[in-house]
Amino acid sequence: MKRILLALAAVLLAGLTACSPPVLEAPVVTESPVVTESPSATASSAAPEASAQAKSEAPEPKAEQGPAAGTALEQLATIEVKGRAPKTGYSREQFGKGWKDPDRNGCDARNDVLQRDLDHTVLKTGGCVVTSGLLADPFTAATIEFVRGNTTSSAVQIDHVVALSDGWQKGAQQLAPNQREAFANDPLNLLAVDGPTNGDKSDSDAATWLPPNKAFRCEYVALQTAVKAKYGLWMTKAERDAIMSILSTSCPDQPVPAGGGAAVPAAVAPAPAPKPAPVKEAPAKAPAGGNVFYQNCTAVKQAGAAPIKAGDPGWDTKFDRDGDGVGCES
Template identity: 70%
Template structure:
Protein backbone atom coordinates (compact mmCIF):
# COMPACT_ATOMS: atom_id res chain seq x y z
CA UNK A 1 0.00 0.00 0.00
CA UNK A 2 1.24 3.49 -0.85
CA UNK A 3 0.21 6.92 0.32
CA UNK A 4 1.48 9.98 -1.46
CA UNK A 5 2.64 13.24 0.05
CA UNK A 6 2.33 16.65 -1.58
CA UNK A 7 5.40 17.91 -3.49
CA UNK A 8 8.30 18.78 -1.21
CA UNK A 9 9.89 22.20 -1.43
CA UNK A 10 13.69 22.21 -1.58
CA UNK A 11 15.18 24.18 1.30
CA UNK A 12 18.33 26.26 1.29
CA UNK A 13 21.32 25.03 3.25
CA UNK A 14 20.91 27.87 5.72
CA UNK A 15 17.30 26.99 6.34
CA UNK A 16 18.19 23.33 6.70
CA UNK A 17 20.38 24.17 9.66
CA UNK A 18 17.36 25.51 11.53
CA UNK A 19 15.81 22.15 12.29
CA UNK A 20 12.13 22.38 12.97
CA UNK A 21 10.32 20.43 15.64
CA UNK A 22 9.09 17.00 14.57
CA UNK A 23 5.85 17.04 12.60
CA UNK A 24 3.50 14.24 11.64
CA UNK A 25 2.09 12.88 8.38
CA UNK A 26 2.67 14.74 5.16
CA UNK A 27 3.02 18.03 7.04
CA UNK A 28 6.58 16.88 7.64
CA UNK A 29 7.49 18.17 4.18
CA UNK A 30 8.28 21.45 5.88
CA UNK A 31 10.79 19.81 8.25
CA UNK A 32 14.44 20.47 7.33
CA UNK A 33 16.50 17.38 6.50
CA UNK A 34 20.24 17.25 5.94
CA UNK A 35 22.44 20.19 5.07
CA UNK A 36 22.45 19.21 1.41
CA UNK A 37 19.00 20.76 1.05
CA UNK A 38 16.59 17.84 1.20
CA UNK A 39 13.42 17.59 3.27
CA UNK A 40 11.92 14.27 4.31
CA UNK A 41 8.66 13.22 2.73
CA UNK A 42 7.51 11.39 5.84
CA UNK A 43 8.89 11.40 9.37
CA UNK A 44 10.47 8.28 10.77
CA UNK A 45 13.02 7.41 8.12
CA UNK A 46 16.41 7.33 9.84
CA UNK A 47 19.44 9.08 8.39
CA UNK A 48 20.78 6.54 5.95
CA UNK A 49 24.47 6.83 6.71
CA UNK A 50 26.67 9.39 8.46
CA UNK A 51 28.89 9.59 5.37
CA UNK A 52 25.90 10.68 3.30
CA UNK A 53 25.41 13.91 5.24
CA UNK A 54 27.12 17.19 4.45
CA UNK A 55 26.43 20.41 2.64
CA UNK A 56 26.18 21.07 -1.06
CA UNK A 57 29.31 23.20 -1.11
CA UNK A 58 31.37 20.33 0.32
CA UNK A 59 29.87 17.93 -2.20
CA UNK A 60 30.78 20.33 -5.03
CA UNK A 61 34.36 20.49 -3.78
CA UNK A 62 34.49 16.71 -3.62
CA UNK A 63 33.02 16.42 -7.11
CA UNK A 64 35.93 18.40 -8.51
CA UNK A 65 38.37 15.78 -7.16
CA UNK A 66 36.71 13.03 -9.21
CA UNK A 67 38.25 12.42 -12.66
CA UNK A 68 36.10 13.08 -15.72
CA UNK A 69 36.45 10.38 -18.38
CA UNK A 70 34.44 8.53 -20.95
CA UNK A 71 32.45 5.44 -20.06
CA UNK A 72 34.50 2.23 -20.47
CA UNK A 73 32.99 -0.81 -22.22
CA UNK A 74 30.72 -3.02 -20.16
CA UNK A 75 32.70 -6.05 -21.32
CA UNK A 76 33.19 -8.62 -18.59
CA UNK A 77 30.58 -7.23 -16.23
CA UNK A 78 28.52 -9.65 -14.17
CA UNK A 79 26.99 -9.24 -10.73
CA UNK A 80 29.40 -11.93 -9.53
CA UNK A 81 32.32 -9.54 -10.09
CA UNK A 82 31.09 -7.76 -6.93
CA UNK A 83 30.95 -10.88 -4.80
CA UNK A 84 27.96 -12.88 -3.55
CA UNK A 85 24.74 -10.88 -3.49
CA UNK A 86 24.06 -9.46 -0.03
CA UNK A 87 27.03 -10.98 1.73
CA UNK A 88 27.39 -10.53 5.48
CA UNK A 89 30.46 -8.30 5.10
CA UNK A 90 30.21 -6.77 8.58
CA UNK A 91 29.95 -10.24 10.19
CA UNK A 92 26.95 -9.32 12.33
CA UNK A 93 25.12 -12.51 11.38
CA UNK A 94 22.66 -10.72 9.04
CA UNK A 95 22.97 -10.34 5.29
CA UNK A 96 23.26 -6.87 3.82
CA UNK A 97 19.73 -6.77 2.39
CA UNK A 98 18.21 -7.34 5.80
CA UNK A 99 20.64 -4.88 7.39
CA UNK A 100 19.41 -2.15 5.04
CA UNK A 101 15.74 -3.06 5.49
CA UNK A 102 16.24 -2.91 9.26
CA UNK A 103 17.96 0.48 8.91
CA UNK A 104 15.48 2.13 6.54
CA UNK A 105 12.10 0.71 7.56
CA UNK A 106 10.05 1.75 10.59
CA UNK A 107 7.53 -0.30 12.58
CA UNK A 108 9.55 -3.41 11.77
CA UNK A 109 8.81 -7.00 12.71
CA UNK A 110 11.29 -9.85 12.33
CA UNK A 111 10.92 -13.48 11.36
CA UNK A 112 10.90 -15.67 14.44
CA UNK A 113 14.07 -17.59 15.15
CA UNK A 114 16.37 -15.28 13.16
CA UNK A 115 17.78 -13.25 16.10
CA UNK A 116 16.04 -10.13 14.74
CA UNK A 117 17.87 -10.55 11.44
CA UNK A 118 15.24 -11.28 8.79
CA UNK A 119 12.79 -8.41 8.40
CA UNK A 120 9.26 -9.77 8.04
CA UNK A 121 7.34 -6.52 7.67
CA UNK A 122 7.63 -2.78 8.07
CA UNK A 123 6.92 0.59 6.53
CA UNK A 124 9.20 2.45 4.12
CA UNK A 125 9.11 6.24 3.80
CA UNK A 126 10.44 6.13 0.25
CA UNK A 127 12.63 9.11 -0.59
CA UNK A 128 12.63 8.46 -4.34
CA UNK A 129 8.87 8.86 -4.72
CA UNK A 130 7.71 10.56 -1.49
CA UNK A 131 5.36 7.69 -0.79
CA UNK A 132 4.81 5.36 2.15
CA UNK A 133 5.11 1.69 1.22
CA UNK A 134 4.00 -1.25 3.34
CA UNK A 135 6.56 -4.04 3.18
CA UNK A 136 5.56 -7.67 3.80
CA UNK A 137 8.09 -10.43 3.14
CA UNK A 138 6.81 -12.98 0.66
CA UNK A 139 7.27 -14.38 -2.82
CA UNK A 140 4.75 -11.95 -4.33
CA UNK A 141 5.31 -8.96 -2.05
CA UNK A 142 9.01 -8.58 -1.20
CA UNK A 143 9.81 -6.91 -4.53
CA UNK A 144 7.66 -3.89 -3.63
CA UNK A 145 10.65 -2.70 -1.63
CA UNK A 146 14.06 -3.25 -3.21
CA UNK A 147 17.58 -2.31 -2.16
CA UNK A 148 19.02 0.18 -4.61
CA UNK A 149 22.71 0.70 -5.28
CA UNK A 150 22.89 4.49 -5.37
CA UNK A 151 25.81 4.11 -7.76
CA UNK A 152 24.71 1.11 -9.83
CA UNK A 153 27.25 -1.70 -10.00
CA UNK A 154 27.23 -1.75 -13.80
CA UNK A 155 27.89 1.99 -13.85
CA UNK A 156 30.71 1.52 -11.34
CA UNK A 157 32.18 -1.26 -13.48
CA UNK A 158 32.34 1.05 -16.49
CA UNK A 159 33.90 3.88 -14.46
CA UNK A 160 36.80 2.36 -12.63
CA UNK A 161 35.60 -0.65 -10.64
CA UNK A 162 37.20 -3.02 -13.14
CA UNK A 163 40.53 -1.91 -11.72
CA UNK A 164 39.52 -2.56 -8.10
CA UNK A 165 40.30 -5.81 -6.32
CA UNK A 166 37.50 -8.32 -5.91
CA UNK A 167 37.45 -7.61 -2.19
CA UNK A 168 37.11 -3.87 -2.76
CA UNK A 169 34.29 -4.40 -5.25
CA UNK A 170 32.46 -6.54 -2.69
CA UNK A 171 32.82 -3.70 -0.18
CA UNK A 172 31.31 -1.29 -2.71
CA UNK A 173 28.36 -3.60 -3.37
CA UNK A 174 27.57 -3.90 0.35
CA UNK A 175 28.52 -0.42 1.60
CA UNK A 176 25.58 1.19 3.49
CA UNK A 177 26.61 4.52 1.97
CA UNK A 178 25.74 3.11 -1.46
CA UNK A 179 22.52 1.34 -0.46
CA UNK A 180 18.93 2.50 0.07
CA UNK A 181 15.63 0.72 0.46
CA UNK A 182 13.45 2.05 -2.33
CA UNK A 183 10.20 1.63 -4.20
CA UNK A 184 10.64 -1.47 -6.35
CA UNK A 185 9.21 -0.21 -9.67
CA UNK A 186 11.13 3.06 -9.38
CA UNK A 187 14.36 1.21 -8.69
CA UNK A 188 13.71 -1.01 -11.71
CA UNK A 189 13.13 2.07 -13.88
CA UNK A 190 16.46 3.52 -12.74
CA UNK A 191 18.36 0.41 -13.85
CA UNK A 192 22.07 1.19 -14.23
CA UNK A 193 21.57 4.87 -15.08
CA UNK A 194 23.85 7.59 -13.78
CA UNK A 195 22.83 11.13 -12.78
CA UNK A 196 22.92 12.29 -16.39
CA UNK A 197 20.06 9.99 -17.37
CA UNK A 198 18.07 9.33 -14.17
CA UNK A 199 17.20 11.26 -11.04
CA UNK A 200 14.65 10.52 -8.29
CA UNK A 201 11.12 11.67 -9.19
CA UNK A 202 11.01 13.40 -5.80
CA UNK A 203 12.96 16.54 -6.69
CA UNK A 204 13.50 17.47 -3.03
CA UNK A 205 15.70 14.39 -2.57
CA UNK A 206 17.97 15.03 -5.54
CA UNK A 207 20.46 17.10 -3.55
CA UNK A 208 21.16 14.28 -1.13
CA UNK A 209 21.01 11.68 -3.89
CA UNK A 210 23.77 13.21 -6.04
CA UNK A 211 25.80 14.09 -2.94
CA UNK A 212 25.75 10.41 -1.99
CA UNK A 213 26.77 9.38 -5.49
CA UNK A 214 29.65 11.82 -5.29
CA UNK A 215 30.74 10.40 -1.92
CA UNK A 216 30.62 6.83 -3.21
CA UNK A 217 32.60 7.61 -6.36
CA UNK A 218 35.24 9.49 -4.39
CA UNK A 219 35.49 6.74 -1.76
CA UNK A 220 36.06 4.01 -4.35
CA UNK A 221 38.20 6.00 -6.80
CA UNK A 222 35.62 5.88 -9.58
CA UNK A 223 35.18 8.50 -12.26
CA UNK A 224 32.27 10.37 -13.84
CA UNK A 225 31.45 11.24 -17.43
CA UNK A 226 31.25 14.89 -18.45
CA UNK A 227 27.47 14.73 -18.74
CA UNK A 228 27.22 13.12 -15.31
CA UNK A 229 29.55 15.72 -13.78
CA UNK A 230 27.53 18.56 -15.24
CA UNK A 231 24.23 17.09 -14.02
CA UNK A 232 25.52 16.60 -10.48
CA UNK A 233 27.11 20.05 -10.39
CA UNK A 234 23.95 21.71 -11.65
CA UNK A 235 21.85 20.08 -8.95
CA UNK A 236 24.29 20.84 -6.13
CA UNK A 237 24.60 24.46 -7.21
CA UNK A 238 20.86 24.80 -6.78
CA UNK A 239 20.99 23.35 -3.25
CA UNK A 240 23.15 26.01 -1.63
Protein backbone atom coordinates in the same frame (compact mmCIF):
# COMPACT_ATOMS: atom_id res chain seq x y z
CA MET B 1 50.66 150.19 -23.36
CA LYS B 2 52.47 146.94 -23.79
CA ARG B 3 53.15 146.76 -20.08
CA ILE B 4 49.52 147.47 -19.28
CA LEU B 5 48.39 144.55 -21.48
CA LEU B 6 50.86 142.16 -19.87
CA ALA B 7 49.66 143.18 -16.42
CA LEU B 8 46.01 142.54 -17.36
CA ALA B 9 46.87 139.12 -18.77
CA ALA B 10 48.61 138.18 -15.57
CA VAL B 11 45.60 139.28 -13.52
CA LEU B 12 43.19 137.23 -15.72
CA LEU B 13 45.38 134.11 -15.50
CA ALA B 14 45.53 134.32 -11.74
CA GLY B 15 41.78 134.60 -11.56
CA LEU B 16 41.23 131.54 -13.72
CA THR B 17 43.61 129.50 -11.61
CA ALA B 18 41.78 130.45 -8.43
CA CYS B 19 38.39 129.38 -9.86
CA SER B 20 39.43 125.82 -11.14
CA PRO B 21 38.44 122.89 -8.81
CA PRO B 22 41.26 120.91 -7.21
CA VAL B 23 42.28 117.59 -8.89
CA LEU B 24 41.85 114.51 -6.51
CA GLU B 25 44.30 111.62 -6.88
CA ALA B 26 42.88 108.01 -6.93
CA PRO B 27 43.86 105.95 -3.90
CA VAL B 28 46.65 103.41 -4.45
CA VAL B 29 45.42 99.73 -4.15
CA THR B 30 48.03 97.54 -2.53
CA GLU B 31 46.05 94.15 -2.26
CA SER B 32 45.91 91.67 -5.12
CA PRO B 33 42.65 91.72 -7.04
CA VAL B 34 40.12 88.95 -6.36
CA VAL B 35 39.91 86.62 -9.33
CA THR B 36 36.55 84.84 -9.68
CA GLU B 37 36.89 81.27 -11.12
CA SER B 38 34.43 79.98 -13.67
CA PRO B 39 32.03 77.15 -12.60
CA SER B 40 33.66 74.73 -14.99
CA ALA B 41 37.06 75.37 -13.48
CA THR B 42 35.72 74.78 -9.95
CA ALA B 43 34.07 71.51 -10.89
CA SER B 44 37.19 70.36 -12.70
CA SER B 45 39.39 70.90 -9.65
CA ALA B 46 36.89 69.27 -7.24
CA ALA B 47 36.29 66.16 -9.37
CA PRO B 48 39.67 64.46 -8.73
CA GLU B 49 39.25 64.95 -4.99
CA ALA B 50 35.72 63.44 -4.98
CA SER B 51 36.88 60.56 -7.18
CA ALA B 52 39.80 59.80 -4.90
CA GLN B 53 37.56 59.89 -1.84
CA ALA B 54 34.96 57.59 -3.44
CA LYS B 55 37.70 55.15 -4.43
CA SER B 56 39.07 55.04 -0.90
CA GLU B 57 35.60 54.47 0.57
CA ALA B 58 34.52 51.76 -1.95
CA PRO B 59 34.79 48.22 -0.52
CA GLU B 60 37.51 45.99 -1.92
CA PRO B 61 36.07 43.35 -4.31
CA LYS B 62 35.86 39.95 -2.61
CA ALA B 63 38.03 37.20 -3.98
CA GLU B 64 36.01 34.43 -5.58
CA GLN B 65 35.63 31.62 -3.06
CA GLY B 66 35.51 27.90 -3.85
CA PRO B 67 33.11 25.34 -2.35
CA ALA B 68 32.92 25.23 1.42
CA ALA B 69 34.96 22.55 3.13
CA GLY B 70 33.16 19.31 3.85
CA THR B 71 30.52 19.84 1.18
CA ALA B 72 29.53 17.54 -1.66
CA LEU B 73 30.53 20.31 -4.08
CA GLU B 74 34.06 20.27 -2.72
CA GLN B 75 34.19 16.49 -3.01
CA LEU B 76 32.78 16.61 -6.54
CA ALA B 77 35.82 18.64 -7.61
CA THR B 78 38.05 15.67 -6.71
CA ILE B 79 36.28 13.22 -9.05
CA GLU B 80 38.10 12.42 -12.27
CA VAL B 81 36.16 13.05 -15.50
CA LYS B 82 36.57 10.45 -18.25
CA GLY B 83 34.57 8.64 -20.88
CA ARG B 84 32.54 5.51 -20.17
CA ALA B 85 34.50 2.27 -20.60
CA PRO B 86 32.98 -0.76 -22.39
CA LYS B 87 30.70 -3.03 -20.40
CA THR B 88 32.67 -6.06 -21.57
CA GLY B 89 33.14 -8.67 -18.87
CA TYR B 90 30.48 -7.32 -16.51
CA SER B 91 28.41 -9.70 -14.40
CA ARG B 92 26.83 -9.49 -10.96
CA GLU B 93 29.27 -12.14 -9.76
CA GLN B 94 32.15 -9.71 -10.35
CA PHE B 95 30.91 -7.98 -7.18
CA GLY B 96 30.54 -11.15 -5.11
CA LYS B 97 27.85 -13.78 -4.97
CA GLY B 98 24.81 -12.62 -3.05
CA TRP B 99 24.59 -10.35 -0.04
CA LYS B 100 27.48 -10.29 2.43
CA ASP B 101 27.76 -9.24 6.07
CA PRO B 102 30.31 -6.38 5.92
CA ASP B 103 29.88 -5.30 9.55
CA ARG B 104 29.87 -8.92 10.80
CA ASN B 105 26.81 -8.46 12.96
CA GLY B 106 25.25 -11.70 11.82
CA CYS B 107 22.85 -10.02 9.34
CA ASP B 108 23.45 -9.63 5.63
CA ALA B 109 23.59 -6.16 4.05
CA ARG B 110 20.06 -6.40 2.61
CA ASN B 111 18.40 -6.99 5.99
CA ASP B 112 20.63 -4.38 7.63
CA VAL B 113 19.39 -1.77 5.12
CA LEU B 114 15.75 -2.82 5.57
CA GLN B 115 16.12 -2.39 9.33
CA ARG B 116 17.80 0.99 8.82
CA ASP B 117 15.36 2.44 6.27
CA LEU B 118 11.99 0.94 7.28
CA ASP B 119 9.81 1.89 10.22
CA HIS B 120 7.83 -0.53 12.40
CA THR B 121 9.96 -3.47 11.28
CA VAL B 122 9.12 -6.99 12.38
CA LEU B 123 11.92 -9.53 12.47
CA LYS B 124 11.78 -13.25 11.99
CA THR B 125 11.86 -15.01 15.32
CA GLY B 126 15.38 -15.77 16.44
CA GLY B 127 17.06 -13.88 13.61
CA CYS B 128 17.53 -10.60 11.80
CA VAL B 129 15.43 -11.24 8.69
CA VAL B 130 12.90 -8.42 8.21
CA THR B 131 9.44 -9.83 7.56
CA SER B 132 7.47 -6.56 7.39
CA GLY B 133 7.68 -2.79 7.81
CA LEU B 134 6.78 0.61 6.36
CA LEU B 135 9.01 2.50 3.93
CA ALA B 136 8.94 6.27 3.45
CA ASP B 137 10.28 5.95 -0.08
CA PRO B 138 12.94 8.55 -0.89
CA PHE B 139 12.49 8.16 -4.66
CA THR B 140 8.75 8.91 -4.78
CA ALA B 141 7.91 10.30 -1.30
CA ALA B 142 5.20 7.61 -1.06
CA THR B 143 4.67 5.29 1.90
CA ILE B 144 5.03 1.63 0.93
CA GLU B 145 4.13 -1.41 2.99
CA PHE B 146 6.75 -4.14 2.89
CA VAL B 147 5.75 -7.77 3.44
CA ARG B 148 8.32 -10.47 2.88
CA GLY B 149 7.17 -13.12 0.41
CA ASN B 150 7.65 -14.53 -3.07
CA THR B 151 5.12 -12.16 -4.61
CA THR B 152 5.40 -9.17 -2.24
CA SER B 153 9.09 -8.60 -1.44
CA SER B 154 9.71 -6.86 -4.77
CA ALA B 155 7.55 -3.90 -3.70
CA VAL B 156 10.60 -2.68 -1.78
CA GLN B 157 14.00 -3.22 -3.37
CA ILE B 158 17.55 -2.42 -2.33
CA ASP B 159 18.99 0.08 -4.78
CA HIS B 160 22.69 0.46 -5.48
CA VAL B 161 22.95 4.27 -5.54
CA VAL B 162 25.84 3.88 -7.96
CA ALA B 163 24.69 0.93 -10.04
CA LEU B 164 27.10 -1.99 -10.25
CA SER B 165 27.14 -1.82 -14.05
CA ASP B 166 27.79 1.93 -13.97
CA GLY B 167 30.62 1.38 -11.50
CA TRP B 168 32.07 -1.37 -13.72
CA GLN B 169 32.22 1.03 -16.68
CA LYS B 170 33.82 3.80 -14.62
CA GLY B 171 36.73 2.19 -12.87
CA ALA B 172 35.49 -0.82 -10.90
CA GLN B 173 37.08 -3.17 -13.41
CA GLN B 174 40.42 -2.14 -11.93
CA LEU B 175 39.36 -2.74 -8.31
CA ALA B 176 40.45 -5.83 -6.42
CA PRO B 177 37.72 -8.46 -5.92
CA ASN B 178 37.37 -7.62 -2.22
CA GLN B 179 36.93 -3.92 -3.08
CA ARG B 180 34.16 -4.70 -5.57
CA GLU B 181 32.45 -6.90 -2.97
CA ALA B 182 32.68 -4.07 -0.43
CA PHE B 183 31.27 -1.64 -3.04
CA ALA B 184 28.22 -3.89 -3.59
CA ASN B 185 27.53 -4.27 0.16
CA ASP B 186 28.51 -0.83 1.46
CA PRO B 187 25.60 0.82 3.37
CA LEU B 188 26.69 4.13 1.82
CA ASN B 189 25.75 2.73 -1.59
CA LEU B 190 22.48 1.05 -0.56
CA LEU B 191 18.93 2.41 -0.20
CA ALA B 192 15.58 0.73 0.36
CA VAL B 193 13.32 2.17 -2.35
CA ASP B 194 10.16 1.63 -4.35
CA GLY B 195 10.66 -1.45 -6.52
CA PRO B 196 9.11 -0.26 -9.81
CA THR B 197 10.91 3.10 -9.63
CA ASN B 198 14.18 1.29 -9.01
CA GLY B 199 13.46 -0.71 -12.14
CA ASP B 200 13.02 2.53 -14.08
CA LYS B 201 16.40 3.73 -12.87
CA SER B 202 18.17 0.51 -13.90
CA ASP B 203 21.91 1.30 -14.22
CA SER B 204 21.51 4.99 -15.13
CA ASP B 205 23.75 7.73 -13.78
CA ALA B 206 22.71 11.27 -12.80
CA ALA B 207 22.95 12.50 -16.38
CA THR B 208 20.06 10.28 -17.50
CA TRP B 209 17.99 9.59 -14.35
CA LEU B 210 17.13 11.42 -11.14
CA PRO B 211 14.56 10.56 -8.43
CA PRO B 212 11.06 11.87 -9.20
CA ASN B 213 11.02 13.26 -5.65
CA LYS B 214 12.91 16.53 -6.24
CA ALA B 215 13.33 17.09 -2.49
CA PHE B 216 15.65 14.06 -2.39
CA ARG B 217 17.85 14.95 -5.34
CA CYS B 218 20.48 16.87 -3.37
CA GLU B 219 21.02 13.97 -0.99
CA TYR B 220 20.93 11.48 -3.86
CA VAL B 221 23.67 13.12 -5.94
CA ALA B 222 25.73 13.74 -2.80
CA LEU B 223 25.56 9.98 -2.12
CA GLN B 224 26.63 9.19 -5.67
CA THR B 225 29.55 11.59 -5.37
CA ALA B 226 30.64 10.13 -2.03
CA VAL B 227 30.50 6.54 -3.32
CA LYS B 228 32.57 7.37 -6.39
CA ALA B 229 35.09 9.30 -4.32
CA LYS B 230 35.34 6.45 -1.81
CA TYR B 231 36.08 3.80 -4.42
CA GLY B 232 38.10 5.93 -6.83
CA LEU B 233 35.56 5.75 -9.67
CA TRP B 234 35.20 8.44 -12.30
CA MET B 235 32.29 10.33 -13.87
CA THR B 236 31.46 11.30 -17.41
CA LYS B 237 31.33 15.02 -18.16
CA ALA B 238 27.55 14.92 -18.59
CA GLU B 239 27.15 13.17 -15.25
CA ARG B 240 29.44 15.60 -13.43
CA ASP B 241 27.68 18.58 -14.99
CA ALA B 242 24.25 17.27 -13.93
CA ILE B 243 25.40 16.82 -10.34
CA MET B 244 27.16 20.20 -10.34
CA SER B 245 23.96 21.91 -11.53
CA ILE B 246 21.87 20.40 -8.73
CA LEU B 247 24.37 21.07 -5.95
CA SER B 248 25.38 24.59 -7.01
CA THR B 249 21.85 25.89 -7.62
CA SER B 250 19.81 24.06 -4.98
CA CYS B 251 22.13 23.06 -2.14
CA PRO B 252 25.73 24.38 -2.27
CA ASP B 253 26.16 23.53 1.41
CA GLN B 254 25.00 19.90 1.06
CA PRO B 255 27.41 17.98 3.33
CA VAL B 256 29.36 14.87 2.40
CA PRO B 257 27.31 11.91 3.69
CA ALA B 258 28.58 10.00 6.70
CA GLY B 259 30.72 7.09 5.63
CA GLY B 260 32.00 8.82 2.50
CA GLY B 261 35.62 8.63 3.56
CA ALA B 262 38.54 6.43 2.59
CA ALA B 263 37.93 3.47 0.33
CA VAL B 264 38.30 -0.15 1.35
CA PRO B 265 41.92 -1.09 0.62
CA ALA B 266 42.68 -3.87 -1.80
CA ALA B 267 43.25 -7.23 -0.21
CA VAL B 268 46.91 -8.03 0.18
CA ALA B 269 47.68 -11.60 -0.77
CA PRO B 270 49.30 -13.37 2.19
CA ALA B 271 52.96 -14.09 1.76
CA PRO B 272 53.59 -17.73 0.97
CA ALA B 273 54.63 -19.75 3.98
CA PRO B 274 58.32 -20.52 3.91
CA LYS B 275 59.08 -24.02 2.80
CA PRO B 276 60.29 -26.18 5.66
CA ALA B 277 63.91 -27.00 5.55
CA PRO B 278 64.48 -30.53 4.33
CA VAL B 279 64.90 -32.93 7.18
CA LYS B 280 68.13 -34.78 6.97
CA GLU B 281 67.67 -38.33 7.98
CA ALA B 282 70.29 -39.79 10.16
CA PRO B 283 72.32 -42.30 8.24
CA ALA B 284 71.16 -45.82 8.86
CA LYS B 285 73.46 -47.90 10.91
CA ALA B 286 75.21 -50.56 8.94
CA PRO B 287 73.60 -53.87 9.69
CA ALA B 288 75.53 -56.68 11.27
CA GLY B 289 75.54 -58.51 7.96
CA GLY B 290 77.69 -56.01 6.09
CA ASN B 291 76.70 -53.33 3.58
CA VAL B 292 73.45 -55.03 2.47
CA PHE B 293 70.38 -53.43 4.03
CA TYR B 294 66.78 -54.65 4.14
CA GLN B 295 64.03 -52.34 5.32
CA ASN B 296 61.85 -55.22 6.56
CA CYS B 297 61.09 -58.89 6.10
CA THR B 298 59.16 -58.17 2.94
CA ALA B 299 62.35 -56.81 1.41
CA VAL B 300 64.26 -59.84 2.65
CA LYS B 301 61.74 -62.18 1.01
CA GLN B 302 61.67 -60.16 -2.21
CA ALA B 303 65.45 -60.49 -2.34
CA GLY B 304 65.14 -64.26 -1.88
CA ALA B 305 67.18 -64.11 1.32
CA ALA B 306 64.53 -65.50 3.71
CA PRO B 307 64.88 -67.03 6.14
CA ILE B 308 67.83 -64.86 7.05
CA LYS B 309 70.29 -65.94 9.71
CA ALA B 310 72.70 -64.16 11.97
CA GLY B 311 75.83 -63.37 9.99
CA ASP B 312 74.08 -63.38 6.60
CA PRO B 313 74.39 -60.23 4.44
CA GLY B 314 71.71 -57.77 5.52
CA TRP B 315 71.06 -59.47 8.85
CA ASP B 316 69.49 -57.33 11.56
CA THR B 317 68.28 -58.38 14.97
CA LYS B 318 64.92 -56.75 14.17
CA PHE B 319 64.16 -59.73 11.96
CA ASP B 320 64.64 -62.22 14.82
CA ARG B 321 61.52 -61.85 16.91
CA ASP B 322 61.95 -65.07 18.85
CA GLY B 323 65.71 -64.68 19.40
CA ASP B 324 66.70 -67.97 17.85
CA GLY B 325 69.15 -66.46 15.40
CA VAL B 326 66.85 -66.94 12.41
CA GLY B 327 64.66 -64.13 11.01
CA CYS B 328 61.84 -63.76 8.54
CA GLU B 329 60.92 -67.36 8.92
CA SER B 330 57.23 -67.18 8.17
